[in-house]
Amino acid sequence: MADDDARRALLAANLDTVHGRIADACRVAGRDPQEVGLVVVTKFFPESDVRLLAGLGVTDVGENRHQEASAKAAACADLGLSWHFIGSIQSNKAAAIAAYADVVESVDRVKLVNALDRGAREHGRTVDCLVQVSLDPPTASARGGAAAGDVAAVAEAVAGASALRLRGVMAVAPLGEPPLPAFERLAEVAARLRLEHPDATVVSAGMSGDLEEAIRCGATHVRVGSAVLGPRPPIK
Numbered sequence: 001m002a003d004d005d006a007r008r009a010l011l012a013a014n015l016d017t018v019h020g021r022i023a024d025a026c027r028v029a030g031r032d033p034q035e036v037g038l039v040v041v042t043k044f045f046p047e048s049d050v051r052l053l054a055g056l057g058v059t060d061v062g063e064n065r066h067q068e069a070s071a072k073a074a075a076c077a078d079l080g081l082s083w084h085f086i087g088s089i090q091s092n093k094a095a096a097i098a099a100y101a102d103v104v105e106s107v108d109r110v111k112l113v114n115a116l117d118r119g120a121r122e123h124g125r126t127v128d129c130l131v132q133v134s135l136d137p138p139t140a141s142a143r144g145g146a147a148a149g150d151v152a153a154v155a156e157a158v159a160g161a162s163a164l165r166l167r168g169v170m171a172v173a174p175l176g177e178p179p180l181p182a183f184e185r186l187a188e189v190a191a192r193l194r195l196e197h198p199d200a201t202v203v204s205a206g207m208s209g210d211l212e213e214a215i216r217c218g219a220t221h222v223r224v225g226s227a228v229l230g231p232r233p234p235i236k
């Protein structure tokens with residue numbers, strides 16, 4: 001199909017550009033590009049795009065809404081992708097998310113941990129978890145994430161759950177503030193967490209607009225949506 005070929009060519013070109021940005025940012029930071037994993041955020045885009053991405057070598061995809069994620073993960077089960085759940089989690093959806101997510105990046109309160117663990121156990125799975133850290137000033141409207149002072153408790157709960165594996169932290173840069181100081185705060189939180197949990201080495205930070213700053217501050221994973229897939233349709 002000509003349409004499919006054109007879409008594949010566009011995604012391939014965008015992926016090249018993003019890999020180039022990651023490589024440049026690593027060079028500037030004196031880091032090895034192999035240290036930085038790419039999660040392509042496919043939210044709002046169809047299964048057909050996920051298939052094209054898998055064909056182009058993408059191994060990790062991110063989704064932020066349970067219903068959409070669950071349907072897409074089931075439809076694309078044959079692709080062997082790693083599914084990252086990156087959206088805010090309602091407590092009553094946590095167990096269901098653990099049924100298909102390979103990595104839950106948005107664990108931001110102790111209350112979610114039992115349900116995630118139960119969901120993972122019921123499906124005979126082990127689920128990697130990141131503690132989402134809020135980088136917002138305390139006065140700002142919350143974009144999700146545990147306050148820095150609550151991270152240790154959430155991490156402890158994950159570490160104590162038999163079907164969950166504590167892998168590190170995730171954050172979204174605050175709105176209306178330069179990302180660099182925020183990502184520096186995240187690096188401090190991540191370093192503190194590693195003192196207690198040496199295997200919690202993942203720092204998921206950086207999106208289409210700020211992946212360079214995140215890599216400069218030690219991100220091990222960047223979550224990139226629009227720079228690969230193009231602009232998302234507006235949320236209704």
Ligand SMILES: *Cc1c(COP(=O)(O)O)cnc(C)c1O
Pocket residue numbers: 041043064086087172206207208209223224225226227
């Ligand atoms: C949508 C989303 C992304 C990707 O954002 P882009 O700016 O499109 O790259 C990354 N992380 C989270 C948590 C998201 O919700």
